[in-house]
Structures are given as structure tokens and as C-alpha cells.
Amino acid sequence: MIYWDLLSYAAWIISALLLLWIVVDAVSVSRQFDEELLVSSREGADEMLDQIKREGEDK
Amino acid sequence: MSQSTSSGGEQKRISMLKVLNPFHVWALGVGIVLVGEFMGWNFSVAKGGAYGALIACWVIGLLYSCVAMIDSEVTSTVAAAGGQYTQAKHIIGPLMAFNVGLYLVMAYTMLEAADALIVGDLMAAVASATGYADLNPQPFVVLTIAFLAWLNYRGVFMTLTVNFVITLFAFLAIIALFIGSDPLNPGNILKHSDLLTELPYGWIGVVAALQFGMWYYLGIEGTCQAAEEVRSAGRSIPLGTIGGILTLLVAATLTWYVSTGLMPWQYLGQATTPLYDAASIIGNPSLQIVLFIGTMFAAIASANGCINDAARAWFSMGRDRYMPTWFGAIHPHYRTPFRAIIFLIPIAVSFAFTGLLDQVITFSILSGLLGYTFMSFNMVRFRKMWPLDVIKRGYIHPFHPIPAFTLLGLCSVVYFATFLGYGASLLSIMAFYIVASVWFVKRRYQFVKRADQFTMPWPRPKGY
Numbered sequence: 001m002i003y004w005d006l007l008s009y010a011a012w013i014i015s016a017l018l019l020l021w022i023v024v025d026a027v028s029v030s031r032q033f034d035e036e037l038l039v040s041s042r043e044g045a046d047e048m049l050d051q052i053k054r055e056g057e058d059k
Numbered sequence: 060m061s062q063s064t065s066s067g068g069e070q071k072r073i074s075m076l077k078v079l080n081p082f083h084v085w086a087l088g089v090g091i092v093l094v095g096e097f098m099g100w101n102f103s104v105a106k107g108g109a110y111g112a113l114i115a116c117w118v119i120g121l122l123y124s125c126v127a128m129i130d131s132e133v134t135s136t137v138a139a140a141g142g143q144y145t146q147a148k149h150i151i152g153p154l155m156a157f158n159v160g161l162y163l164v165m166a167y168t169m170l171e172a173a174d175a176l177i178v179g180d181l182m183a184a185v186a187s188a189t190g191y192a193d194l195n196p197q198p199f200v201v202l203t204i205a206f207l208a209w210l211n212y213r214g215v216f217m218t219l220t221v222n223f224v225i226t227l228f229a230f231l232a233i234i235a236l237f238i239g240s241d242p243l244n245p246g247n248i249l250k251h252s253d254l255l256t257e258l259p260y261g262w263i264g265v266v267a268a269l270q271f272g273m274w275y276y277l278g279i280e281g282t283c284q285a286a287e288e289v290r291s292a293g294r295s296i297p298l299g300t301i302g303g304i305l306t307l308l309v310a311a312t313l314t315w316y317v318s319t320g321l322m323p324w325q326y327l328g329q330a331t332t333p334l335y336d337a338a339s340i341i342g343n344p345s346l347q348i349v350l351f352i353g354t355m356f357a358a359i360a361s362a363n364g365c366i367n368d369a370a371r372a373w374f375s376m377g378r379d380r381y382m383p384t385w386f387g388a389i390h391p392h393y394r395t396p397f398r399a400i401i402f403l404i405p406i407a408v409s410f411a412f413t414g415l416l417d418q419v420i421t422f423s424i425l426s427g428l429l430g431y432t433f434m435s436f437n438m439v440r441f442r443k444m445w446p447l448d449v450i451k452r453g454y455i456h457p458f459h460p461i462p463a464f465t466l467l468g469l470c471s472v473v474y475f476a477t478f479l480g481y482g483a484s485l486l487s488i489m490a491f492y493i494v495a496s497v498w499f500v501k502r503r504y505q506f507v508k509r510a511d512q513f514t515m516p517w518p519r520p521k522g523y
Contacts, residue, residue: 004189012198014202015202023401026401029392039385040072042074043287
């Protein structure tokens with residue numbers, strides 16, 4: 001049935017567009033921003049940890 | 060949250076956005092799992108019969124209740140992306156952390172591939188029902204992975220809000236099926252008195268059924284990957300996780316009750332979509348449509364949550380240099396681990412294109428099981444090194460160490476059950492992780508900045 005063939009082609013095309021958008025954006029971000037900034041996150045940045053730290057300092 | 064500045068006021072840092080709440084955590088955990096209620100759990104019926112499947116449902120439910128409690132306590136303290144990987148790094152050591160990180164990435168990526176395969180197969184089933192018998196499912200498999208990767212790339216809030224909506228729909232579909240089966244009038248639609256039989260293969264069949272009982276709950280531990288993006292992790296993670304396991308216990312029991320009251324165990328044990336079949340037997344077209352959409356949504360929600368979790372585990376390993384630091388990047392606008400998301404797309408598509416649904420799922424289950432085994436040791440060590448009065452916890456699980464020992468005992472039984480059915484897979488996955496461990500120790504660990512990986516402001520552990 002032609003409807004399902006069209007749907008299959010549409011699925012391939014939309015997938016390709018989405019993946020292309022992701023890759024183009026990732027390349028663009030990597031060029032625009034300094035690598036040190038992109039990999040600068042630190043784990044566990046949470047208000048609970050701040051509280052624990054404060055309690056430790058108080059002791 | 061915008062870019063934050065370090066205490067020196069010079070170096071700018073990017074962090075993930077803290078935008079999630081307990082409902083998102085619930086949606087992440089239950090979303091990954093609920094597809095197992097729509098298909099897969101019923102293979103336990105083929106091994107142990109209807110009663111054997113019920114025993115598996117509740118025994119494995121106990122295993123996952125232990126997982127949920129342990130995870131809630133440790134994650135409420137180790138509030139970082141990476142979940143169990145980060146816990147292992149802080150509590151046990153680098154080699155364990157590397158292995159746990161790999162378990163997580165493999166388990167979620169394989170499960171994502173399996174979910175995408177299910178979406179493709181459902182589309183092929185619809186095409187077949189409308190007279191087009193030879194629909195190639197591959198474009199729909201790729202579209203599922205591409206769309207969900209795009210969604211994950213664009214931000215965690217929308218990703219998990221979508222997951223909440225479709226997971227809630229899928230859960231309500233199970234409730235609708237239960238109500239539609241007229242449970243207040245036993246014998247009217249549900250024929251338990253005719254269909255429930257003795258254990259067909261005795262108690263060894265029940266043991267064999269345990270492996271498939273994991274389908275009811277596999278992935279609920281994924282809630283802790285949201286720890287770095289949730290507001291008030293100490294409160295939200297336990298709420299979302301414990302709420303999630305309670306939801307799953309209800310959904311699993313209802314699923315078993317309705318299905319075994321409508322289908323003989325010989326059919327149910329090999330059905331592809333047992334809940335949809337149950338709706339078809341009831342004969343209500345609206346219920347059939349709801350269950351079909353519920354099955355589709357459950358598979359999509361599962362794949363969505365798996366992309367979220369696998370990417371965060373891989374990202375965390377990159378951030379600690381267990382993998383190249385390139386993967387530890389955060390997108391400056393969307394605040395997502397964008398390179399980890401991209402890297403895992405071709406891997407998921409490759410697994411999905413093998414078409415080996417049962418092998419892919421078995422690899423995923425075994426990776427999960429290895430992770431649960433680690434959790435039991437992790438919990439005992441955590442309480443020993445940092446007793447309750449030393450570190451503040453958002454949640455303290457009761458009856459320690461009983462849940463940890465129960466978890467270890469149940470994991471051992473499931474290993475035996477898996478060995479009975481998939482001995483070769485079990486041995487090959489063990490070999491894979493041993494080879495990966497040798498590579499990590501010999502080649503990769505030299506790049507890890509050892510002091511940098513321990514970031515928690517905890518006091519020195521007891522005994523050190």
C-alpha cells in the first residue's frame with residue numbers, strides 16, 4: 001500500500017533531519033565555546049552538600 | 060541555573076539545570092520499566108505456570124524494593140549524575156566504579172534498542188492489520204531513537220515531562236484494563252477458577268521464572284541518574300523512587316491478575332503482547348485502542364528514559380576521565396550531556412538492527428543484575444564507613460542490613476535461574492566485563508586524576 005511506503009520514507013527523512021540537526025548543533029557549539037568551559041561541570045553541586053559543608057565548618 | 064562562577068571568581072563553570080521534581084523522578088523510573096508489564100513478564104508464565112509467575116512477581120518485587128530503598132538512601136547523599144557509578148567511585152573504588160558505569164551504559168543502551176525494536180514491530184503489526192504485510196520496521200526504529208535523542212539533547216525538563224505524560228497514560232491503561240475485566244464479579248469475564256493450574260514444572264520452574272520476573276521492575280534504579288538535575292535531591296529522589304516501586308508493584312499484580320484470568324498459561328507464556336491480547340479477549344474496541352496506545356507509549360517512555368540514563372552514566376565517566384574527557388561536556392544552552400547523547404545513538408541503532416530482541420534484553424538484564432549485586436556490598440560498606448550520625452541523609456532505609464543481605468541472596472538465586480536458561484550469555488557477559496576491567500586497569504586508569512574524582516565534602520571515613 002502506497003500509504004505505508006510514504007510513511008516509511010517520511011520516517012527515514014525525519015530521522016535524517018533530526019540527526020543532522022543534532023550533529024550540526026554539536027559541531028557549532030564546540031566551535032563557539034571554549035573546550036574548558038564545556039567540560040567544566042563538577043558533580044554533586046547540590047544544596048544538601050552545601051548544608052553538609054556548612055555543618056562541617058561549624059563543628 | 061545559569062553559568063556559575065567558582066570561588067576564585069575567575070573560572071566559569073557550566074552545570075546541569077536543576078529543574079526536576081519528584082514527578083519527573085517517578086516518570087523516569089516507572090517510564091523505563093512499565094513496558095515490561097505490557098510484554099516480557101509473561102515469559103515467566105511459560106517457565107513456572109500462572110502461580111509460578113505470581114511468585115516471581117512478588118519475590119522479584121522484594122528484590123527491587125530492596126534496590127529502591129538502598130538507592131534512595133545512598134543517592135539522597137551522593138546527589139550526582141552517574142547514579143550507582145558515582146556511588147561505587149566514592150564508596151568502593153575506581154575499578155568497581157568503572158564496571159558499574161559500564162553495566163549502566165550497556166543495560167540502558169540495550170534496553171533502549173529493544174524498546175525501539177518493539178515500536179518498529181508494533182508499526183509492522185498495524186501495517187499488517189491494514190493489509191500491508193511486509194512493512195520494514197527499520198525506519199520506525201531509527202525514527203524512535205532519533206526523535207528521543209533529539210528530545211534528550213534539547214533539555215531534561217521537556218524530556219521527562221513528556222515521559223511523565225505518556226507513562227501516566229500507560230499506567231492508567233493497565234487500570235482501565237483491570238476495571239474493564241469486571242473484577243468485582245469473578246467468573247463473569249475473569250475465569251481464574253478454570254485457568255489457574257498446579258505448577259507445571261514444579262519448583263524448579265518457579266526458580267527459572269524468576270529471571271523473567273525482572274521484566275516487571277527492571278530499570279527503577281534509573282531514578283538516581285536524575286540526582287544532579289533535581290531540585291532538592293535528598294527529598295525528591297526517595298519520593299520518586301519509592302513512589303515508583305509502589306506503582307510498579309500495583310501494576311505488576313494487576314497485570315498478572317487480569318492476564319491469568321483471561322488466558323491459559325500455555326498461550327500466555329508465549330504471547331507477544333499479553334495485555335493487548337487481554338483487551339482483545341474482553342472484546343471492548345475502545346479498550347483495545349487504549350491498550351495498543353499504552354503499549355506504544357510504554358515502549359517510547361522506556362527508550363526515552365534509557366537515553367537519559369545511559370548518557371548521564373557515560374557523561375559522568377567522561378567527567379572523571381574514566382573515558383575521554385570529551386564526553387564530559389555540557390551543552391551551554393540546553394545543559395545536557397550532549398556529546399554522550401550523540402555517541403550512544405549509533406550504538407543503540409546497531410543493537411536494534413541486529414533484531415535479536417531476546418539476546419539484547421538478556422544482556423540488559425544481566426548487566427542490571429550485576430549492578431544490583433554491587434548495591435548490596437555498597438550499602439553495607441556505606442553504613443560502615445559513614446554511619447548515620449556522620450553524614451546527613453535525605454532518607455534512611457529501615458532494617459539495615461536486612462535489605463542488603465536479602466538483595467544479595469535474591470540476586471544469587473536469579474543468577475542461578477539465568478544460568479539455567481541463558482548460561483552461555485551469562486558467561487560471555489562476565490568475560491566481556493573481565494576484559495573491559497583489564498583494559499581499564501592497564502590502559503585507562505593512568506589518565507584519571509585520582510584526587511579530582513572525590514568531590515563529596517564528607518568527613519574521613521571511619522577506620523581510615
